[in-house]
Amino acid sequence: MKPAPFDYVAATEMGEALEALHQGGTEARVIAGGQSLMPMLNMRLARPATLVDITRIPELSRIEAKGDNVTIGAAVRQSTLERWPDLADRVPLVRAALPWVGHTQLRNRGTVCGSVAHADPSAELPLCLIALGGTVTLRRRRKTRAVAARDFFQGMMSTDLAPGEMITSVTFPAHKTGTGYAFREVARRHGDFAIVACAAIARPDGTATLSVGGVADTPRTLDLPADAQGLDEQLNEFAWHLQARDDLHATARYRRDLVRQLGRATLKEALSCRD
Known part of the structure; x- marks a missing residue:
């Protein structure tokens, strides 16, 4: 058609x-x-x-690292961000996730903000934005506003974007010393939509965050306190809380098992990566 x-x-x-x-x-x-x-x-x-x-608007094609944040313009392609020399040092979680985003050909055309606007619950970049506590900057003719990522995504392919409004940039908090990051994903084939994707952040104070995509209608986050006891029980409760459903890619039971096992492995990797 x-x-x-x-x-x-x-x-x-x-x-x-x-x-x-x-x-x-x-x-x-x-x-x-x-x-x-x-x-x-x-x-x-x-x-x-x-x-x-919007691809011909120069100000939307910029990657800006200022202070504790990295801001990605709405016309920045995923491959451009992937090749940005400072990515591994400034936003290591995104650096770990980008190779999982589709295939090279798609990343050469697809934009970072386009993935955020599409709001696919299996997409890697919205998952990273939520995990890191990033923000989405929205602009209309006479108003600009910044929305926390956790509030921007409202459901499957549903966002807080209003008529006449566009995303001009997304902002990722930059790497903080002593923090570890990890990203893992399971898909039927590399480049396919994630059956389950996990992003983990381990902080110097011992607290950690596990964010999961591909299960619920939006990426969901589990905050773990320092020296958390009973991790398996917490992951099991979290897996059931996500209310996984059967579809042609995987059963709900398989997704719950992945949340438990992949979640634990991703958290362990993040803890081992703390610098």
Whole structure:
């Protein structure tokens, strides 16, 4: 199939893009990499009246490391971030997760913010953003707001993005000395959607965070206190709390087992990686 007819705006500055989105309202969509949107257009699952291309806006193609944060513009491709020389030092969790994001060809076109906007519960980058406590910056014609990642994702492919609004950047907290990070995933084949993905953060004070994607409608997080006792019991309770469902990729029971086993292994790796 081919997309339904739509108007195309190739914006070269933010004002132009925001005005087009304002005029289009609920019938306007942003396109950058198009790796999620184009298949939906071709299958006519999405029928926007206007597509606003933001790839020509210079300020959206920047990676900025300032203080304790790394900010990724909405037009930054996943492969660009993957090749950023400071990635391993500044955001090691994202560095560990990026090779699991699709295949090289997809990362060459797909954008970081596009994955966040699509809000697939199996996607690796939204999982990392939630695990690290990152933020999403949203902008409309006369307003800019920053939303915590845990509040931005509201359900399966559902976000806090309002009509006429676009993501301009996402911000990841940078690596802190003494903290360990780990990412693991199980999929039917490398590059496929995750059956279960785990991101773990182990802090100098002994506390840890395990975030899990691919099970619930959004990535979910388990915060573990210092010297946590009964880890197996906590992981088992967390696995049931996620309310896994059977689908064509895996059974609910298999997903629960992965949360227990992959979760423990990812936490152990994060603890061993503390510098």
